[in-house]
Amino acid sequence: MTTLIFDGTWAGVLCCVFEIFDKKLRDVKVVRENHFQPDAFSTASRVYSDETRAKRVWAGLAQRISKKSMSSLYSSYLSELPQIENVICGFIRLTFEMDESPEYAYANPTVLRISQVDKMVHREKHRMEAFVRFQLTKDGLYYASVEPDFNVLPLIAKHFKNRYADQRWLIYDLKRNFGIYYDLEIVSEVTISNSGNNVNKEDIFQEDEHLYQKLWSEYFKHVNIAERKNQKLHLMHVPKRYWKYLTEKNL
Incomplete structure (x- = not known):
């Protein structure tokens, strides 16, 4: 087992992919440097971010998968979920090793996971645009x-x-x-x-900022129809963890 340690950047992830193919590594684990813990059963190797290498990997991906799939890889990286770097590297390895693009091969757990995480991240993106x-x-x-x-x-x-x-x-x-x-x-x-x-x-x-916030809150109160209130549905669309930054919920 080889453990590749990188700086946590997107360029760093792509450089790990470059390292995997350059050194023909098979059994590999990718770890952010702030999460790395020495392991007696693996060999650690530090990968330094290099924009030239990262661009080479990205350009190679552009020739094999759609822009949507490339966007999904970046969105998955932004999720910051544990082990997501390994999933991303696994997807990219499939892309370069398979004759056809793996982006719709949802029977593969790596491909399915990228699709799932991408949807999670974009759901949060749309919420931020609204909230x-x-x-x-x-x-x-x-x-x-x-x-x-x-x-x-x-x-x-x-x-x-x-x-x-x-x-x-x-x-x-x-x-x-x-x-x-x-x-x-x-x-x-x-x-x-x-x-x-x-x-x-x-x-x-x-x-006068407080006045504008109060007017905004009053507007929401007046457009609300109490008889049609569905708290369960409301919480599905506007979870409570967002309320403290919503003006209409705090005045």
């Missing part, structure tokens, strides 16, 4: 805090850039301590301090 609630800061920036189950900020950037193209905004993932910031031209990843809820909101947000 983000911006607040206007005193410097004219629209700010929103989120804590998604999966690392979906890279997937929602295009949606918010297109929808709010005329305003500066920042969506910050408190769980992973990074955000995406739009400056009216490009979206970039940022890290800030004091991003939690323990900051003094009166020092940050516009004085």
